[in-house]
Amino acid sequence: MAQTPEQDRKIIHIDMDAFYASVEQRDDPALRGLPVAVGGGGPRGVVAAASYEARVFGVRSAMPGGKARRLCPELIFVRPRFEAYRAVSQQIRAIFERFTDIIQPLSLDEAYLDVTRNKPGVASATYVAQEIRRMIREETGLTASAGVSCNKLIAKLASDQNKPDGLCVVRPDEAEAFMAAMPVSRIHGVGPVTARRMAALGIHSGADLKEWPLPALQRHFGKAAAFYFGAARGLDERPVRDRESRKSISVEDTFASDIGAEGLLLAELEKIAARLWGRVTASRALGRTVTLKIKLGDFRILTRSRSLPAPPGDAEDLFAIGADLLRAQLPLPVGARLLGLGLSNLIDPEREEPDETPQLSLAFG
Incomplete structure (x- = not known):
């Protein structure tokens, strides 16, 4: 089947x-209307997500807990409940599947949908997005924002335009103007380092970026130049992939104080292994390489890996392998401030072949 031309595609983020x-x-x-942060509030804790009441004070995800408390002394920290978040994410996925099977999840809380040819046979992608948002509110009690456009790049940017509980539609003939006004720092695929490099070259907006010919962009940005060149013109040919794969899946935890005792380290590792297995099962992938990460109190990082003939079968297998890798490093020269466990060399159980697709980052709300 020939690929649908980009201008005819209907993509929702x-x-x-x-x-x-x-x-x-x-x-x-009791938490409604109050500034809430999910994560650790201690000196080494990190904010995984912040309510909009907390964001008013400048609290953001990935921010150290201590800084978040200084910005918002009334901030209420809540420990994460990943099983609850996964359950809601599955509810939302079921809503998506009423409209299309072409779904590319980026994390528990966001996804691309290709609704060009959708199950209800609805011509309007805007109507589909409105219905999905309505169903999410009615069935989960939560709100979602949506971006609708002809490609992934613009749909993702559009979903952020009218948050929270917003909808933004960018039609194909509006795509170039939409990107012209967009700060390059907001373009998905332009990280902070690249944004600073662009700023040094006088590139601050999509309109500035469009002024640069492709060869000049290639001299400064190499292989990424083609994407930037297209982005400035509102173009993005990437398809929505219904089985977006990862190269690795990992979980790590930073401790309130350094840990050196074997028993305490193993107890923490067991919790990490359980969380990792939850992510492995949610991703519907298996992996043959287990990697242990130890960040010491002096910030040195140790990593040890073991490749297996067959993927671990459950959280207990993961823990056993991780524990072997950990015991081989004991006693630690100084206490550990962080432990992590990862699974790589992933295979899709339906394909049973190693996956080489770059890993997607996990985004928090």
Whole structure:
């Protein structure tokens, strides 16, 4: 089947609003209307997600807990409940599947949908997005924002335009103007380092970027130049892939104080292995290489891996392998401030072949 021309595609990007924090506020009415952060509030804790009441104070995901408390002294920290978030994510996925099977999840709280040819046979992608948002609200009690356009790049940017609980539609003939006004720092695929390099070259907006011919961009940005060149013109040919794969899946935890005792380290590793297995099962992939990460109190990082003839079968297998890797490093020269466990050399159980697709980052609400 020939690929649908980009201008004829109908792509929706759904992004849940402050997902983890919103689930906590939904499930605990005492938290509603208050500044809430999901994560660790200690000196080494990190904010996984912040409610919109907390964001008013500048609290953001990935921010150290200590800094978040200084910005918002009334901030309420809640420990993450990943099983609850996964359950809601599965509800949302089921709603998506009423409209299309071409779904590319980026994390528990966001996904691309190709609704060019959708199950209800609805011609309007805007109507589909409105229905999905309505169903999410009615069935989960949560809100979602949506971007609708002809490609993934613009749909994702559009979903952020009217947050929270917003909808933004960018039609094909509006794509170039939409990108012209977009700060390059907001373009998905332009990281902070690249944005600074662009700023040094006088490139601050999509309109500035469009002024640069492709050879000049290639001299400064190499292989990524073609994407930037197209982005400035509102072009993005990437398809929505219904089985977006990862190269690795990992979980790590930073401790409130350094840990050196074997028993305590193993207890923490067992919890990490359980969380990792939850992510492995959610991704519907298996892996043959287990990697242990240890960040010491002096910030040195140790990593040890073991490749297996067959993937681990459950969380206990993961823990056993991780424990062997950990014991081989004991006693540690100084206490550990962080432990992590990862699974790589992934295979899709339906394809049973190693996956070489670059890993997607996990986004928080």
